[in-house]
Amino acid sequence: MTLRVERDKADGVAVVTLDRERRHNAIDLATASDLSALWRELRHDDEIRAVVLTGSGEAAFCTGIDRDVTVPQPSSPYSVDDPLQAIGPKAGDLWKPVVAAVNGMACGGAFYLLGESEFLIASRTATFFDPHTSYGMVSAYEAVYMAQRMPFGEAARMSLMGTAERLSAQRACEIGLVSELAEPGELLEAALRAARTLASFPTEAVQGTVRALWSAKQAALHQALTQAPTLIALGNLPPEQQTALFTSRRATPKPRVR
Template identity: 55%
Template structure:
C-alpha cells in the first residue's frame, strides 16, 4: 500500500502491516495530523486484502503513546476539519472525540486483528488505541497510567475503554490515582491487560512471531472469530448467540475447510510453542 503519512511509519511484509506512531519527540502523542492519518490508514487497511494482521507500536523506547498533544490545539480553528475534536455546531449534542478518529474499530470499521506492541509509557488517550486492539504485548519497561484526574479532567472515554480489558477495581485505582501511580508491565500482565511481557529489544520480534502465525491462517475464519468475540463483549450473551449463527455461516470458507480436512487426514500436525 502506498502511503504519504508524516506522523506514521508504515511497513508491510507477508500479509502483516506494521504501523508506527512516529512523533518520538513528544512521546508519540497524537496531534490533529496524526488523528487524520490514523483514520485514513484504518480505512485503507479495511480495503486491502493483502493485509491480514496489523502490528501497532510507537517510535523509540520511551513511549508507545501519551495521548493527545494538547500543545497543538491552539493552532486549529475549533469546529472545523482542522480541529477534529470538540463540539460540532452550536449545541453540545454534536461532539467529536479523538476516539472517533483514531480508534481502529470506531473510526475505521476495521475488523482485522490488531496487535499492540507497547514500548515505554502508554497513558491517557493511548487507551483509545489499546481499548480496540485484539491483544497487547509489552516490553518489560512499559508502564500504563491515566493522568487526567491529576490535571482536573474527567477520564471518561479512557476509563470505559479500559473497563473492557481490566477488572473493575484495577480500572478504578488506575483512573482515580491519576499521575500518582503507574501500572508496571508485570502487573498489567497479572491482571490480563497485557498478554505477554518480553525484554525491550525483543518486542517487535515477539509481535511479528504471533502476527505471522495469525496471518498464515484463513483470513475469513480469523475475521469471523474476531467479530464473534467483540460481539460477545458488546452484546448480551443471548443476543451474541443469535449473531453467532450468521458468523458461522459467513466464516466457514469451503475451500479453507477442505484444505484443513486434507491436512488433518494426512496426519500432519501443526508445530506449536508453549506460552
C-alpha cells in the same frame, strides 16, 4: 508523515508505528486523521491480514493527545468534539487482528488504540497510567475502554489515581491487560511472531472470530461511550485551569510504579 507503515506482503503483516518520538508519540490532529484513514485503507488491502501497532523509540508507545492541540468545543454540555474518537481500528471498521506492541509509557488517549486492539504484548519496561483527573479532566472514553479490558477495581484505580502512580508491565500482565511480556529489544519480534501466525491462518476464519469476540462486548461498549460527551462537558475544568495544573504538576514527585 506522523505514521510509519511497513507492509510485508509475503507474511501478510503491516507494522504501523506512531512516529513522533520527540513528542512521546502524542497524537496531533494530523496523526488522528492519518490513523483513521489508514485503518479504512487496510480494510481493502487483501494482502495484509494482520497488523502490529507500536510507537517509535523506547520511551513511549503513546501519551495520548498532544497538549498543543486546540479543539473548539460546542457550547452545549451534551456535545463534545473528540479528535481521538475515530483513531482506533474498530472505529475504522477494520476487523483484521491488531496486536499492540507497547514500548514505554502508554497513557490517556493511548487507550483508544489499546482498547480496540485484539491483544497487547508489552516491553517489561512499559507502564500504563491515566493522567486525566490530575489535570481536572474527566476520564470517560479511556476509562470505558479500560474497564472492558481490566478488572473493574484495577481500571477504577488507574483512572482515578491520575499521575500519582503507574501500572507496571508485570502487574498489567498479572491482571490480564497484557498477554505477554518481552525484553525491550525483543518486543517487536514477539508481536510480529504472533501477527505472522494470525496472518497464516484462513483470513475468513480469523476475521469472523474477531467479529465474534467483539460482538460479546460491543453493545455495552457503545452504550457506555454515549454517556462520555456529557460527562466530559460537565466535569472538565476550563482549558486554562487544566493548563495551570499541567504546568504545576511537572514538579511533583516521581509517580509510584506498582
